[in-house]
Amino acid sequence: VWENCLKIIKDNVPAQSFKTWFEPIKALKLDTNVLTIQVPSVFFYEWLEEHYVSLLRKTIKHQLGSDGRLEYNIVMDKSSGSKNPYTVNYPTNNNGELKNQPVPMPVNINESIKNPFVIPGLKKLNIDPQLNAKYSFDNFVEGECNRLARSAGFAVAQKPGGTSFNPLFIYGGAGLGKTHLAQAIGSSVKTMYPDKLVLYVQAEKFGQQFVDSLKNNTINDFVNFYQLIDVLVVDDVQFFSGKEKMQDIFFTIFNHLHTSGKQIIMTCDKAPKDLVGLEERLLSRFKWGLSADLQVPDIETRVSILQMKMKADGIQLPQDVIEYVAHNIDNNIRELEGALISLLAHSTLNRKEIDLPLAKQMLKNFIKHSTKEISMEYIQKFVCEYFEIPLEMVKSKTRKREIVQARQISMYLAKNHTKASLKTIGQFYGGRDHSTVIYACQTVEDLIDTDKKFKNWVQDIQKKLKMS
Ligand code: ADP
Numbered sequence: 001v002w003e004n005c006l007k008i009i010k011d012n013v014p015a016q017s018f019k020t021w022f023e024p025i026k027a028l029k030l031d032t033n034v035l036t037i038q039v040p041s042v043f044f045y046e047w048l049e050e051h052y053v054s055l056l057r058k059t060i061k062h063q064l065g066s067d068g069r070l071e072y073n074i075v076m077d078k079s080s081g082s083k084n085p086y087t088v089n090y091p092t093n094n095n096g097e098l099k100n101q102p103v104p105m106p107v108n109i110n111e112s113i114k115n116p117f118v119i120p121g122l123k124k125l126n127i128d129p130q131l132n133a134k135y136s137f138d139n140f141v142e143g144e145c146n147r148l149a150r151s152a153g154f155a156v157a158q159k160p161g162g163t164s165f166n167p168l169f170i171y172g173g174a175g176l177g178k179t180h181l182a183q184a185i186g187s188s189v190k191t192m193y194p195d196k197l198v199l200y201v202q203a204e205k206f207g208q209q210f211v212d213s214l215k216n217n218t219i220n221d222f223v224n225f226y227q228l229i230d231v232l233v234v235d236d237v238q239f240f241s242g243k244e245k246m247q248d249i250f251f252t253i254f255n256h257l258h259t260s261g262k263q264i265i266m267t268c269d270k271a272p273k274d275l276v277g278l279e280e281r282l283l284s285r286f287k288w289g290l291s292a293d294l295q296v297p298d299i300e301t302r303v304s305i306l307q308m309k310m311k312a313d314g315i316q317l318p319q320d321v322i323e324y325v326a327h328n329i330d331n332n333i334r335e336l337e338g339a340l341i342s343l344l345a346h347s348t349l350n351r352k353e354i355d356l357p358l359a360k361q362m363l364k365n366f367i368k369h370s371t372k373e374i375s376m377e378y379i380q381k382f383v384c385e386y387f388e389i390p391l392e393m394v395k396s397k398t399r400k401r402e403i404v405q406a407r408q409i410s411m412y413l414a415k416n417h418t419k420a421s422l423k424t425i426g427q428f429y430g431g432r433d434h435s436t437v438i439y440a441c442q443t444v445e446d447l448i449d450t451d452k453k454f455k456n457w458v459q460d461i462q463k464k465l466k467m468s
């Protein structure tokens with residue numbers, strides 16, 4: 001089809017123009033009445049639209065009927081060849097139907113061009129959004145730790161550019177879901193507004209493209225390309241720290257997009273206020289919209305995440321194994337997933353059901369890496385479960401014997417197994433002062449020496465605490 005089009009075009013434009021503007025075009029695919037062509041740059045695309053739109057339209061209609069449409073793909077950085085992220089690699093098939101096309105008729109190109117940029121049904125630009133289907137809102141587990149960021153992201157996805165969350169700045173530590181959430185926003189926009197140009201890019205990749213464009217003298221193409229985007233997601237913007245030229249170019253693009261009401265979403269491993277090496281004018285823009293953080297997930301969220309992943313993979317693990325994993329890997333969701341995957345791999349390889357002892361054995365290395373010291377919360381929970389008393393009781397004023405005992409044991413364990421000061425421990429256990437903690441520890445030590453049953457309790461708890 002495109003070859004037929006070219007024939008018509010050739011008859012209607014000067015030879016030199018044909019060579020410059022039409023020969024470099026590559027036909028990519030034909031879907032019933034939509035022909036997709038690839039052009040070398042944004043500038044190229046705009047030039048075609050400006051100067052040849054009428055000719056193109058007529059040619060396409062002539063070849064594909066009155067519903068015929070043309071879509072463009074733009075090549076971004078030529079240097080990376082077939083790995084070019086901005087071209088969808090469609091097979092360039094010239095299927096047999098072409099032979100049956102009618103003989104080209106002369107096309108009258110003298111019809112005046114009224115508004116080259118608004119031709120409904122003809123112009124459509126495609127860019128591969130670089131989104132990964134595995135990240136969606138559906139499989140992003142909601143918890144206290146991500147509620148604000150998630151709901152802001154959701155709002156942005158519903159109305160990109162139309163909320164006050166522009167830019168949306170998502171920050172948090174490694175493995176807490178920044179990329180997942182940012183990608184989910186992009187995908188969700190694409191589903192709801194297929195015609196919007198969405199682009200996900202890692203800041204590092206953006207930087208590489210920028211450097212390449214400097215080298216190849218194509219900086220205008222680079223900027224023009226980014227300024228076309230409707231929803232731009234830039235992942236890990238801390239990469240821009242200390243890179244002034246890159247920040248300048250990003251500043252230009254940012255301003256252009258923001259002024260045109262386009263949506264910008266950024267992720268970062270730090271809060272804007274903690275970002276160093278970033279120009280003040282850029283930083284202040286980062287704060288224009290909404291900054292929302294992703295925090296370390298609490299135990300319930302960690303369990304939900306594991307359960308969700310298992311369900312997605314159609315597998316099951318015993319509840320105590322899940323809880324063990326969730327308890328022990330507590331500050332990185334990527335590691336949480338990693339533990340699950342390695343458990344499954346082991347069990348498949350060894351054809352063994354995973355029970356708790358096996359899980360502990362297999363995750364030894366994982367957990368040594370990621371556990372922090374035992375927390376006072378954990379001790380409290382542990383001791384209360386052991387004595388089967390309500391969690392909040394140990395912090396209360398009650399002087400009931402078994403509660404006092406549990407409280408004193410908790411304080412003793414906190415002193416011996418955490419780095420917390422006596423003052424902090426006292427504060428934690430119901431706002432008591434440090435002398436109460438000293439007294440508690442002394443009491444426990446005395447009882448260990450004199451009361452065999454008590455000694456067994458404490459040893460038992462300590463052993464279990466260490467094992468967990
Ligand atoms: P970051 O970009 O912050 O380093 P990622 O987005 O790459 O983290 O997340 C690490 C892994 O954890 C990914 O596989 C992601 O799918 C998963 N993950 C993170 N947060 C959640 C969540 N709330 N629900 C489900 N999976 C999550």
Ligand code: MG
Nearest residue numbers: 178179180235
């Ligand atoms: Mg990431």
